[in-house]
Amino acid sequence: MRKYFLSSAIFLMLTGLTPLFAEIKIGAEALDFSLPTLDESKVKVKMASYKNTNVLLNFWASWCKGCKKEMPFLHKLAKDKGDKLSVVAVNIDNKAKKAETYINKFKSKMGETSKIIFVHDKKKLLPKAYELEAVPCSLLIKNGKIVQYYLGSFDEESEEVLLSDLKKVLR
Amino acid sequence: MKRGRTGILLLLSTIFLSACTHVAPYEKEVLATQKMLSNPLSERTAFESHIYPIREGTSGAESGFQGGCGCK
Numbered sequence: 001m002r003k004y005f006l007s008s009a010i011f012l013m014l015t016g017l018t019p020l021f022a023e024i025k026i027g028a029e030a031l032d033f034s035l036p037t038l039d040e041s042k043v044k045v046k047m048a049s050y051k052n053t054n055v056l057l058n059f060w061a062s063w064c065k066g067c068k069k070e071m072p073f074l075h076k077l078a079k080d081k082g083d084k085l086s087v088v089a090v091n092i093d094n095k096a097k098k099a100e101t102y103i104n105k106f107k108s109k110m111g112e113t114s115k116i117i118f119v120h121d122k123k124k125l126l127p128k129a130y131e132l133e134a135v136p137c138s139l140l141i142k143n144g145k146i147v148q149y150y151l152g153s154f155d156e157e158s159e160e161v162l163l164s165d166l167k168k169v170l171r
Numbered sequence: 172m173k174r175g176r177t178g179i180l181l182l183l184s185t186i187f188l189s190a191c192t193h194v195a196p197y198e199k200e201v202l203a204t205q206k207m208l209s210n211p212l213s214e215r216t217a218f219e220s221h222i223y224p225i226r227e228g229t230s231g232a233e234s235g236f237q238g239g240c241g242c243k
Contacts, residue, residue: 063203092197127197135196 023131024149030057030141031129038091038099038118045119050086050141054169056162057139058089059127062102066153067136071106071116073154077162078115084170088117092127092135096120138162142169 036042047055058074060067078087091099103118121127127135134151140162141147148165150158194202205211 059197061197061200061203063200092200094200124197128195132195132197135199 023129024139024146026146026148028146030055030139030144030146031126033090033121033126035090035119035121035126038096038103038120045088045117047144050088051144053143054085055139055141056085056087057141058087059092059132059135059137060089061092061135062098063093064135068102068106070136070154072110073159074116075106075110075114081166081170082115085166086117087115088119090126091118091120092124093120094122096122140165140169 030047032047034044034046036044056074056077060071062068074087074089077085093099099118099120103114107114127137130137130139136153138150138154139146140149147169148162150162152158154162201207210216
């Protein structure tokens with residue numbers, strides 16, 4: 001029995017297996033960040049500036065198909081609810097250039113300026129801090145507190161869930 | 172002798188098992204590239220699967236609905 005525990009402990013230590021659980025807690029304070037925008041200006045966007053508003057914080061990457069799939073939905077959301085909701089899309093690509101190329105393509109496809117605020121987290125500090133279980137992932141934040149989170153790409157069902165959550169949040 | 176064996180086993184485990192690690196979803200950029208696919212050259216595969224049955228005279232050999240005997 002002792003041998004079994006010892007060998008299991010050694011195995012876990014050596015393989016570096018870590019438990020999978022989300023650090024995103026509903027009702028908890030959203031983590032602070034200061035990230036540069038994905039454009040030439042590189043203006044720093046801070047979570048602190050959204051303390052008294054509503055934010056949809058989305059994590060995405062240009063290599064992630066699901067992220068690109070939900071981008072038109074986020075674009076529409078930012079356009080329709082822009083007066084009450086800010087959509088901040090945190091890109092986690094290693095190189096900002098890849099993300100910028102995708103954004104330019106996306107904007108020309110949409111044919112209009114996007115209200116989504118694109119920022120770049122090169123060091124992936126924010127997804128690490130949240131211990132994201134999936135990409136894409138979106139966090140709905142009201143007055144600096146996490147109201148809900150959505151794992152994976154938005155589909156018809158989860159879009160409905162988000163819209164219904166927004167009805168409550170944007171009252 | 173037994174201790175020596177355990178030591179060697181532990182050493183080998185350290186060398187080989189340390190390569191196994193959990194990759195967080197946000198760190199899968201390299202894993203998501205085309206070259207990491209089990210079938211990265213899909214166009215070439217399609218071409219080969221077209222040529223192979225003709226060359227070998229084994230129509231249906233690569234698909235799942237025939238036995239590969241060449242008959243249709």
